[in-house]
Amino acid sequence: MIEKLAGLSLAAILVSTSAWAEEYAFTNGFPTPKAAQRVQDEQDYQRAIQTYRFFYPTVSMEATFQGTRDAGAVDNKSAMILSGGPRHVLFTGNADTPYMGGVFNLKETGSLVIELPPGGYLGIVNDHHFGWIHDIGLPGDDAGRGGKHLILPPDYQGEVPAGYYAGRSKTHFILVGARALPPGGDMNAGLEAQRQVKIYPLSQADNPPAYEFVDRTRDKIDVTLLRWESNLKFWERLHKVLQEEPAIEEFRPMYGMLAMLGIEKDKPFQPDERMKKILLRAAKDGRAHMLAAGFASNRPDRFVWKDRQWEYSTLRWENGDFELPTGIDLEARDRWFSQAVGMSPKMVLRVEGAGSLYWLGLRDKKGNYLDGGKTYKLSIPQPVPQKLFWSVTVYDNQTRSMIQTTQDKAALRSLVELKDVPQTGVTDLYFGPKAPAGQEGRWIKTIPGKGWFVYLRLYGPVGPAFDGSWKPEDFEEIK
Numbered sequence: 001m002i003e004k005l006a007g008l009s010l011a012a013i014l015v016s017t018s019a020w021a022e023e024y025a026f027t028n029g030f031p032t033p034k035a036a037q038r039v040q041d042e043q044d045y046q047r048a049i050q051t052y053r054f055f056y057p058t059v060s061m062e063a064t065f066q067g068t069r070d071a072g073a074v075d076n077k078s079a080m081i082l083s084g085g086p087r088h089v090l091f092t093g094n095a096d097t098p099y100m101g102g103v104f105n106l107k108e109t110g111s112l113v114i115e116l117p118p119g120g121y122l123g124i125v126n127d128h129h130f131g132w133i134h135d136i137g138l139p140g141d142d143a144g145r146g147g148k149h150l151i152l153p154p155d156y157q158g159e160v161p162a163g164y165y166a167g168r169s170k171t172h173f174i175l176v177g178a179r180a181l182p183p184g185g186d187m188n189a190g191l192e193a194q195r196q197v198k199i200y201p202l203s204q205a206d207n208p209p210a211y212e213f214v215d216r217t218r219d220k221i222d223v224t225l226l227r228w229e230s231n232l233k234f235w236e237r238l239h240k241v242l243q244e245e246p247a248i249e250e251f252r253p254m255y256g257m258l259a260m261l262g263i264e265k266d267k268p269f270q271p272d273e274r275m276k277k278i279l280l281r282a283a284k285d286g287r288a289h290m291l292a293a294g295f296a297s298n299r300p301d302r303f304v305w306k307d308r309q310w311e312y313s314t315l316r317w318e319n320g321d322f323e324l325p326t327g328i329d330l331e332a333r334d335r336w337f338s339q340a341v342g343m344s345p346k347m348v349l350r351v352e353g354a355g356s357l358y359w360l361g362l363r364d365k366k367g368n369y370l371d372g373g374k375t376y377k378l379s380i381p382q383p384v385p386q387k388l389f390w391s392v393t394v395y396d397n398q399t400r401s402m403i404q405t406t407q408d409k410a411a412l413r414s415l416v417e418l419k420d421v422p423q424t425g426v427t428d429l430y431f432g433p434k435a436p437a438g439q440e441g442r443w444i445k446t447i448p449g450k451g452w453f454v455y456l457r458l459y460g461p462v463g464p465a466f467d468g469s470w471k472p473e474d475f476e477e478i479k
Helices: 002-023 033-054 056-070 187-194 233-244 249-260 273-295 330-339
Strands: 078-082 099-105 112-116 121-127 132-137 147-152 165-168 173-180 198-201 212-215 356-361 375-381 386-396 411-413 426-432 443-445 452-461 476-478
Touching: 002 033, 033 056, 033 249, 033 273, 033 330, 056 099, 056 173, 056 233, 056 330, 078 187, 112 121, 112 132, 112 173, 132 147, 132 165, 132 173, 173 187, 233 249, 233 273, 273 330
Parallel strands: 078 212, 147 165, 426 443
Antiparallel strands: 078 099, 099 173, 112 147, 112 198, 121 132, 121 173, 356 452, 375 426, 375 476, 386 411, 386 452
């Protein structure tokens, strides 16, 4: 038997070697035309896959810009505000706090002032590559006391004016995003707090122009790249961004790879039929690579607790740019941006009392992916270790946005649906096509034939959330 297996293995090796030799045949030490073409196609495909993944956050931010504009907000003049719900297609957006998002072109505005009143704001400023620039509000230098923040353009020269908390952008286009803690769960009060934010060019600080807010709470919006991520529009949008923004020094190797694909600054994007096929294939396969990083990572550091299926939504928490001591954790970067938008060091710090904790739940206690046709119970021990509030939000795994069902609801929140639960014992939550009898108030509807996942969020997490003395149960299927 062993001899037969050895013979089969040798045969398999010979067949594989023969196939390789045929594909990459050389004559007198030179590649044949067929082999050369094979190599060139494979090189371009590999370049396309790697640049797709690297610039996925860039195209995602461009989609955020476009979706904000489509919703009626005008660059430099107005922002979109909303109290989140299932009608809003936004990667792992939530219904915990109202949102505000505005697009600014620093090439037109120059240095930009963001003036916050005192209050419960959670805000970030990101560049065109979803790179972190600055925190505002509670996670920022003003720490909720209010104050003036200044965002400097990439070509800014000179000293920073006194009296401002400053950050410098690497790109001309930026996103200013803020969330307002809703007092007592009052989302309308949170929206009104967003309207108190002032944003204006530093050059007009003596007489700031009015800044407007467009409320899209009740309207359908889409600020994702879902419509671009698996077709040639991904590359078209990436080419557009390269024309608009200055080159970033640390991106130089990736710019070089893009140039080999015909995507380059100050040059038109005109792929031939061969390149179109390669780029289309890479966009489809690249999306699969991103989703595998998000939902099928095999890294042991993804688990929150050794005896639970819960995972960290982000694999890097020490900083906002996924940096390792000697490089960038590219898988952690892929994982985050495959399922989320926005980045700040304070968003993911695993430090008591700071920022928030986001835990990803996508498997039941047996390790199976969550199934929209089944009913599950999730048991949450009380009290939940947080200083502000907590929530569980259900997402469609295809759109990575809040699940859309006839229930028109995707979250169970300690400020709203769960505000009266006892602070002792265990709170049971339910998920499935139909609510268990008597549990309608603690249930989120799911869709048979579709997968889903959740984020369990703790805002202002405290000790037991970190030391293992508190942990939620896994999802348990019930009949």
